[in-house]
Amino acid sequence: MRVLVTWATKHGGTAEIGEAIAEELRAKDLEVTALPAEDAPPPDEFEAVIIGSGAYMGKWLKAALEYVGQYELALRQRPVWLFTSGPIGEPPRPEDEDAVDIAATMHATNARAHRLFPGRIDRKKLGFAERAIVMALRVPDGDWRNWDDIRAWAREIGHALAKNRAEPAPVNYCPWDVGGRW
Secondary structure (H helix, E strand, C coil): CEEEEEEECCCCHHHHHHHHHHHHHHHCCCEEEEEEHHHCCCHHHCCEEEEEEEEECCEECHHHHHHHHHCHHHHCCCCEEEEEECCECCCCECCCHHHCCCHHHHHHHCCCEEEEECCEECHHHCCHHHHHHHHHCCCCCEECCCHHHHHHHHHHHHHHHHHHHHCCCCCCCCCCCECCEC
16 A cells, blocks of 8 residues: 655654654555655555644644645545644643644545644754744743654554555545536
8 A cells, every 4th residue: 555644844853753654654564655745746646645744833834735735635535644743842832732723624635633743842943033932932942752652643544554455445425526527
């Protein structure tokens, strides 16, 4: 089974999460392509897609949103999972799904699930405005990503895909497609 793992990242932390997810899926004998969203091929070549983005000010990055917008119909025809990297601090702030506005993206992709993973801060990689915000919020440098949690989630996806291999693919219902006409 061919799986695409793609992401948008600003400072590399989300890319590292995407690569860890891809590594776990490869361990499940899945054929995985892992690329940044701006370099990712159309989803038509894959049986499943995992899309992630860093979150800034509660929003996904432009490259991930553009990928979803460009391929929305194709994404809705296959299993899709979403992940966000971003909340920081101890405990991660904010602590829940309200940390990112993901509802429209969930709907656009008909995603099976969304996971929010804590992120990391390395002031040396931040621009002036980003450093000012981090200072104002009194956020310390650190890496709050839980690699065990990330890998466990990827294994859950691998199990779901293995189950899908054994079952016939579901027919997706598109409410505006009546009799094959738009």
